[in-house]
Amino acid sequence: MFSAKIYAQRRNQLRQEVNSGLILFPGNEDVSFNYPANTYTFRQDSSFLYFFGLDHPGLAAVLDLDNGQDWIFGNDIDIDDIIWMGKQPTIKESSLLAGVNNSASIKDLAEIIQKARKDGRKIHYLPPYRGETMLWLEDLLGIPHLQLRSNASENLIRGVIKLRMVKDDLEIKEIIRMVDVAYLMHVTGIKMAKPGILEREIAGVVEGIALSHAGPVSFPVILSINGQTLHNHYHGNVLTEGRMLVIDAGCESDLHYASDITRTVPVGGKFSQRQKEIYEVVLNANLAATKAVKPGIPFKNVHLLAATEITKGLKQLGLVKGDVGEAVNLGVHTLFFPHGLGHPLGLDVHDLEGMGENFVGYDDEIKRSKEFGLAYLRFGRRLQKNFIMTIEPGIYFIPELIDIWKNEKKFSAFLNYDKIEQYKDFGGIRIEDDVLVTETGFQVLGKPIPKTVVEIEFTMKQD
Ligand code: GLY
Secondary structure, three states: OOOOHHHHHHHHHHHHOOOEEEEEEEEEOOOOOEEEEOOOOOOOHHHHHHHHHHOOOOOOEEEOOOOOOOOEEEEOOOOHHHHHHHOOOOHHHHHHHHHOOEEOOOOHHHHHHHHHHHHOOOEOOOOOOOOHHHHHHHHHHHHOOOHOOOOHHHHHHHHHHHHOOOHHHHHHHHHHHHHHHHHHHHHHHHHHOOOOHHHHHHHHHHHHHHHHHEEEEEEOEEOOOOOOOOOOOOOOOOOOOEEEEEEEOOOOOOOOOOOOOEEEEOOOOOHHHHHHHHHHHHHHHHHHHHHHOOOEEHHHHHHHHHHHHHHHHHHOOOEOOHHHHHHHHOOOHHHHOOOOOOOOOOOOOOOOOOHHHHHHHOOOOOOOOOOOOHHHHOOEOOOOOOOOOEEEEEEOOOOOHHHHHHHHHOOOEEEOHHHOOOOOOOOOOEOOEEEOOHHHHOOOOOOOOOOHHHHHHHHHOOO
């Protein structure tokens, strides 16, 4: 945990953002996997971690905005639990670690909420995302579970986003540590990318490094020779010469700050001419977009810059034709680059996404597009100092999408379908880094992970 003072400061800042009433923070519960007592690895709610730091199930918290009191609620465990789990801190002891002086049982929470409802006080809560939390809130607040997300407090959502988006030095350090673990995960995975090995042999080692150095992986490992499928979690293919292997993986610290890195390498260690050409287009887009990062620039513009680099590069290779600016305006590049450039990173790997992407990534000035491709951009608004974003452009040859567009003759003035046909067996390439917005520009976080053609080929030659 950070010091109690930090959590108290964060809560005081939140009080300034949300005027009156109560703020209710339900912590996460253990969730059953295949029978009641066999649970998934416990993961605390990220906002609960941000404001209280307490990382165990069975907790809830309340900030009373009208009398300035903070409360932690939970039940102390008895000897039956101690036999299985060992001695645990009391709720009182845990509360003090978070700088909260008031603690009580879960039953007391129900009474406090009942009274607040009777008195007509506003009860602010964040949009719940787990079934268990929804059922509990339904009982506590009397709001049907299907209406809980739409009844969440917009003031609280906006306040939490404002605070959590801007990372302090301790948070930045945590994320850098996790990028450094991702360095080990990726360099190990890259070196293993030899013909004949199964994807899952590499995925298991990559995930094991996360577990042995830090928390678990920050999202299920994406590792595939079929990188044209953006989130490919199937790990059953045998690596074969001629394919590119996409490894998209990161991990969580014990405080649950995340890293998220992607590298793509040629199976066997040597890029073919065709692989190298496409790879360098993606690399140029990654570098140009990263260089453009600075406070004040709309992230949507950084995304479009990457799209422009990709379109320019593909035009040089003869896959795209016509005016590059016009092509990007029309969305021609989305045949190859159908996703957004990146997302915020923090306590969640897609930081704050549970609050609603439009609250996090868009505002009155920059609204989300409805166009194919651009609509998937999770974050479009202006960057601020100490935001951390992923920069992850890619080029993918998705045979099913190519067929649909070709049959429709979509953008045929800009797309050389005869040439594109020849790439249907290519797969995909994505290159992703975690980037801090600094006072004047950007910092790519962590120990540099091999990224150029020369660096990757050199790394793949090492044992
Ligand atoms: N790196 C996985 C994702 O951003 O969804």
